[in-house]
Amino acid sequence: MSELPPFPTDVKTAPLVSLSLARLEAGDAAEAAAFFKCSKELGFFYLEMAGSEIGEAMVTEADALNELQKQWMSLPNETKEEYGLKMHDFFAYRHYVLPDGQRKEDYNIRKDDVLGVVSERLPAHKLILDAQPLFESYVRHCRHVIELLLELLNTALKLPPGTLGNLHKASARSGDHVRFNHSPPAAWDEESVRKGEHTDYGSLTILFNWLGGLQIRPPDTTEWVWVRPVRGSCIVNLGDAMVTFTSGILRSNIHRVAPAPPPQDHLDRYSLVYFTRPEDDVVMRRLKGGIIDAVEDSVATPEMTAAEWWLKRGSGVLPGIFTAKGGFESAIPAQ
Numbered sequence: 283m284s285e286l287p288p289f290p291t292d293v294k295t296a297p298l299v300s301l302s303l304a305r306l307e308a309g310d311a312a313e314a315a316a317f318f319k320c321s322k323e324l325g326f327f328y329l330e331m332a333g334s335e336i337g338e339a340m341v342t343e344a345d346a347l348n349e350l351q352k353q354w355m356s357l358p359n360e361t362k363e364e365y366g367l368k369m370h371d372f373f374a375y376r377h378y379v380l381p382d383g384q385r386k387e388d389y390n391i392r393k394d395d396v397l398g399v400v401s402e403r404l405p406a407h408k409l410i411l412d413a414q415p416l417f418e419s420y421v422r423h424c425r426h427v428i429e430l431l432l433e434l435l436n437t438a439l440k441l442p443p444g445t446l447g448n449l450h451k452a453s454a455r456s457g458d459h460v461r462f463n464h465s466p467p468a469a470w471d472e473e474s475v476r477k478g479e480h481t482d483y484g485s486l487t488i489l490f491n492w493l494g495g496l497q498i499r500p501p502d503t504t505e506w507v508w509v510r511p512v513r514g515s516c517i518v519n520l521g522d523a524m525v526t527f528t529s530g531i532l533r534s535n536i537h538r539v540a541p542a543p544p545p546q547d548h549l550d551r552y553s554l555v556y557f558t559r560p561e562d563d564v565v566m567r568r569l570k571g572g573i574i575d576a577v578e579d580s581v582a583t584p585e586m587t588a589a590e591w592w593l594k595r596g597s598g599v600l601p602g603i604f605t606a607k608g609g610f611e612s613a614i615p616a617q
């Protein structure tokens with residue numbers, strides 16, 4: 283990895299706690315309690331990978347996928363568009379034209395293609411197909427982390443054993459995917475920054491970024507604060523599906539990606555995301571059991587399958603839910 287200019291010290295940063303993957307893997311009760319606390323209060327945390335064999339492998343793989351995505355995003359636009367929305371409504375290359383004509387772009391690659399859950403994979407460029415072993419290893423490692431976190435949440439919520447895990451089996455069809463994100467260096471444009479405000483709509487998200495730019499708006503505030511990238515850690519956040527399943531016990535926090543702050547603002551920004559979603563045929567509604575039974579029915583989500591849900595959210599038809607001031611708001615576009 284080439285050296286990047288540092289994230290600035292004079293900007294306001296978000297109060298994310300840092301949890302250790304190794305300690306969570308080892309069954310450390312205090313770490314598990316800290317995980318449940320931040321899943322309820324902020325819905326975002328750092329996950330430090332050092333000391334975990336799988337975590338350390340993920341850091342190396344994320345760096346390799348970052349290099350790969352730089353190459354992929356450098357392909358001619360016509361080439362990338364061969365894998366665009368005409369190929370698939372969501373698992374595709376997408377772009378947004380900034381006022382200066384440059385493209386903010388992403389590319390969604392589904393877990394079911396990488397792990398062979400579908401018999402026929404969507405077409406992909408040679409760069410992607412040649413990196414199949416890297417993708418497969420990375421997706422399996424992300425799934426290891428996801429399954430551990432779901433199990434810990436299941437225990438903390440006092441749900442019958444395996445409830446959350448059984449809604450998220452890696453071998454079942456789902457909207458899980460890897461995302462490459464690229465933003466070129468660009469002047470701050472309030473409209474495009476605002477357009478990007480969103481909650482994630484899946485269950486859990488694993489994010490690697492190398493430059494600043496990610497901002498969150500903490501609960502009970504109206505101020506956007508920066509999330510500092512931390513080398514050797516990923517950022518994990520909870521999505522709207524966890525809010526629906528738990529009737530609001532868990533939090534899916536609003537966030538957005540702004541141009542990186544100086545002295546990082548002249549660089550192209552890339553990030554690598556793994557989104558987990560419930561299995562396609564899971565019905566999106568509050569779960570029965572554990573401490574969820576004791577809370578009021580506070581999330582008015584129309585019932586539909588997870589497949590309908592992520593397609594609607596992914597195309598912007600269904601607005602997001604997020605807890606800004608303890609209530610539920612819906613006036614944001616989907617991402």
Ligand SMILES: O=C(O)CCC(=O)C(=O)O
Nearest residue numbers: 463491496539553555617
């Ligand atoms: O690029 C980042 O840091 C965050 C990206 C993100 O929030 C998303 O793709 O949903």
Ligand SMILES: [Fe+2]
Nearest residue numbers: 481482537617
């Ligand atoms: Fe997001």
